[in-house]
Amino acid sequence: MTTRPYDIILFGATGFTGRLVAARLAEKQSPEGFRFAIAGRSIEKLEQLRQQIGDMEMGCIRADSGDLQSLEAMTAQATILINTAGPFNWYGESVVKACITTGTHYLDITGEPAFVHQVYSRYHQEAQQVGVCLVNCCGFDSIPADLATWLTARSLPRESPKTVRTFLRTNATFSGGTWTTAIHAIYRRTVHREERLSSGPRHPDTPRLDLKIHFSRLVDRWAIPMPVVDPHIVKRSARQLPDDYGEAFAYGQFFTLSSFWKVVRLIVPIAAVFILVRFAATRNWLFNRFRPGTGPSAETRSKSRFEVRAIGQAGKLQMETIVSGGDPGYDETAKMLTEAAFTMRDRLAAHRLISGVRTPVEALGMDLVDRLRKEGIRIETHPHGQ
Numbered sequence: 001m002t003t004r005p006y007d008i009i010l011f012g013a014t015g016f017t018g019r020l021v022a023a024r025l026a027e028k029q030s031p032e033g034f035r036f037a038i039a040g041r042s043i044e045k046l047e048q049l050r051q052q053i054g055d056m057e058m059g060c061i062r063a064d065s066g067d068l069q070s071l072e073a074m075t076a077q078a079t080i081l082i083n084t085a086g087p088f089n090w091y092g093e094s095v096v097k098a099c100i101t102t103g104t105h106y107l108d109i110t111g112e113p114a115f116v117h118q119v120y121s122r123y124h125q126e127a128q129q130v131g132v133c134l135v136n137c138c139g140f141d142s143i144p145a146d147l148a149t150w151l152t153a154r155s156l157p158r159e160s161p162k163t164v165r166t167f168l169r170t171n172a173t174f175s176g177g178t179w180t181t182a183i184h185a186i187y188r189r190t191v192h193r194e195e196r197l198s199s200g201p202r203h204p205d206t207p208r209l210d211l212k213i214h215f216s217r218l219v220d221r222w223a224i225p226m227p228v229v230d231p232h233i234v235k236r237s238a239r240q241l242p243d244d245y246g247e248a249f250a251y252g253q254f255f256t257l258s259s260f261w262k263v264v265r266l267i268v269p270i271a272a273v274f275i276l277v278r279f280a281a282t283r284n285w286l287f288n289r290f291r292p293g294t295g296p297s298a299e300t301r302s303k304s305r306f307e308v309r310a311i312g313q314a315g316k317l318q319m320e321t322i323v324s325g326g327d328p329g330y331d332e333t334a335k336m337l338t339e340a341a342f343t344m345r346d347r348l349a350a351h352r353l354i355s356g357v358r359t360p361v362e363a364l365g366m367d368l369v370d371r372l373r374k375e376g377i378r379i380e381t382h383p384h385g386q
């Protein structure tokens, strides 16, 4: 590590997810051996959090995403910056800029495709030039899908074109910050007709995947296509690592439910949100439904589970990777993000950290898989059907 005062700074520490990440960093400080600080726009809230966690060694830094100087003063003090201040479409770009200026490595938990696209298209080359590694989507978006798809693709023979479908099953709920972020993303997409993000050139042998609601015999459940950030990340990993995925690689992602009735109960409210978001009054009503800073209670989270099954095919062979764990959006996101930061730190120390804007698989690969397994996340690859 460098001579900077902190190995890791957590920006957005006072938010619902940030508080869980801060608590986990404090818990891991002694076994992992790192110096860290929490950061945000309110020093009072940071002090309060420090008291609550009961770790008075932890530094507190005031920085506001609307004030680039304060961000640079913060990022200059850390080797790695973890960002949980979202919506990232609102608060994210200036933090990325500050990291590039001060040569600070960066991880976040965005799930916003437009932000991910923006960071890659605007900063990849610059990050490579200055030797900084930036990794978006180090939470439930997109670590399980990215790792599961990679492990499945690698287990299939190289010669034939490969197809991987991931199927998500969860009973989890969301925070006020995630709700605000999702409503804002839907608003940008429907009202501002935000550009559809290209996945890059298509190899002529790439298999075609039908992305529609259907009953999948692969998992014996109803499958609904998920237009979320994971496909962008997975396809970028595939483009960067053709030895693992092959040149002709197709990917599809689905949320699964046990009955058609449940599909209807999910789709109708989502369709209503797409309509309500178009009008200022109903949009504001939607924004006010759940307050930023709030989220599911510890008791609710303790009952939440997720399972991602990545089922891949090449020729006649079908392989599958299962990634599963507890509450995906918050407890496991805090785990994934902190373990991603520790993996980044290890790779940096071993001179194995690549620069540029990278996916979790590209930047952290098998070291992250090993760490998550040790932390109780199940990650297993085997032939499908066994």
Ligand SMILES: NC(=O)c1ccc[n+]([C@@H]2O[C@H](COP(=O)([O-])OP(=O)(O)OC[C@H]3O[C@@H](n4cnc5c(N)ncnc54)[C@H](OP(=O)(O)O)[C@@H]3O)[C@@H](O)[C@H]2O)c1
Pocket: 012, 013, 014, 015, 016, 017, 018, 040, 041, 042, 045, 063, 064, 065, 066, 084, 085, 086, 087, 088, 091, 109, 110, 111, 137, 138, 139, 140, 141, 142, 175, 176, 177, 178, 179, 181, 182, 291, 292, 293, 294, 295, 328, 329, 330, 333
């Ligand atoms: N990828 C995933 O799996 C995943 C999982 C969980 C969350 N998320 C995303 O993470 C983000 C945070 O979620 P959350 O539930 O934790 O939201 P939240 O509770 O609303 O927290 C938002 C954080 O951003 C901070 N913030 C707001 N404006 C700021 C500014 N101008 N300068 C500095 N900080 C500012 C807030 O500070 P104050 O406390 O001072 O208001 C707070 O710390 C959301 O975008 C959510 O979608 C993603």
